[in-house]
Amino acid sequence: KKKGRNARGVFEKVPGSDVWWIRFNDALGRFRREKAGTKGMAIDLYRKRKVEALEGKKLPERLRRATATFAEIARDALTYSKVHKAATSYRCDAGRMEVLLGWFREYPAESITAQDIERQFQKQEWAPATPNRYRALLSLIYRLAIRNGKVKENPARLVPHRLEDNGRIRFLSAPEETTLRNAIESKCPERIPEFDLALNTGLRLSEQYGLLWESVSLPRRTLTIPRSKNGTMRHVPLNHAAVKALETLRKLYPASEFACGGAREPRRWFEPALRDAKVASFSWHCLRHTFASRLVMAGVDIRTVQELLGHKTIGMTVRYSHLAPKHTLAAVERLDTPTETPTDTTTDTRVFEQSTAQAAVLH
Template sequence: MPEWFKKLRLVDINNKEVEMLQSYFIKQQYSTATCNRYISILKASMTKAYEWELISEKKLKSIRKVKPLKGENKRLRYLNSEEIQRLLDVCDKHLYPIVFIALHTGMRKGEILNLKWDMIDLKNDLILLDKTKNCERREIPINKALKQVLLQLHSQRRLDTDYVFVNPDTGKNYTYIKRSFATACRKAGIKDFHFHDLRHTYASQLVMNGVDLKTVQELLGHKSLTMTLRYAHLSQAHKREAVKVLEKLHYYNFTTFYYSEG
């Protein structure tokens, strides 16, 4: 957030200042989605200020007139079970557990690479995140498959650092895995796929296997259900595929089906 904006009082913020803030984000090369998210948060804050009678209705309407930037990417890319296995099979030794954790927790890349052992509670099977994107504490359950991977990593951990994923050449935590991840995707024959899409894969697989959206929201750490609703259609599509099983059952003998009036 620019310093000039931080110094503004509530009563000084109008649509002009909000549009200037949009321009600042664009110059900083923020993505369209990120720009729109920040402006959306600002509008929500100003709505709350109006409810608390800190600003006038006229000012709130003025700010709400600021339109979101066009061209926001609505992309939702995820892997099916067969693609997941192909990707894991070709991951380098250092990359495999990073990808595995992403697939089993939905954690963001930065959260995984900055993961420390004191954030992992293997006794209670929880990963505890204090510094998240939404600035809220998040508890992520550890399933049996992930626990085996974490136990293996713990048995091989370096004692000179608390980071889980450490570059053996530098002794510091990994900060860049883009090249190795791209290589793994190429070897697996997976195109148009980014590391963040592992988070989409995690959520999509949960929804397609019957987990409700509210639970998925909590696991992902979304502040509102709106962001989680992008996965809603997967539940319906999966159900439609499921009922097709009935077409194969033998008790459907349409050749002996008759309709008689009266």
């Protein structure tokens, strides 16, 4: 039995790679090769090029250069991320990039559509927030590629944004804090200052465990985050409990340049403490929620809470506003205040009416 032949003008450069190319003669009779992607995409592109050649159309300049693959523009974006983003954000981008490369590595960048991206998202069993993060990274990849002249359009813009459920905010209640604190003290009491620092500053995990002593000023009671999650510098004031925690950490790790002794994260001791304390559905990031929630419940205005948290937009902070019902309650309680008794005073409009009539006669 004869082996089936490939479609005319279509070939797989590396057998088994599933990356297909086309070969054709353009309108000027010059022989050309072009990477297409899947076999189906190659067949469609070959037909398109043949029609263009018959119509006498010249290839646009961008096709006279090598077609940029997704892997190429992804590499450019990862280089940008490493230079312009915080270390933790870069690591997240690098991890997600591996997933994206698994989907689209050798595809021509301009051949990827919003439908292709959406199909990949639908194959995953993800919470709504996860595809949004991948969508944001894809959008960054294509924005940079457009700026570099490698593609013309950003397909991620056409992928719908998922609605995220950020309504529920998990924070420590006073009894939970007591139980959790006891659990930490019983197993690893030297970690209490790290716990207190998080509760009283609202630092992100990466900010706290990347904090250098050179960025801390105990006399001024402030610490500096050189580059926060959104890429800006911010200054964090220190209350008495935070200062005390930092002083203890200084004594615990006198030789370390890092405030928390060089540890990268608290998972090794924090998660066992949560289990011992029977505090469920809680993570280290919830300590940041606790910091914000307690500020709001203490009557601190939302704009100040936004500044203390380092949120780029106030929309991120507004979700804590339901924890401070006093200002809204005060507003509706005004309806309970008796209104003034209406008076019998009337306004004499005769003078006004006479003036109006005279003006009409003059005109």
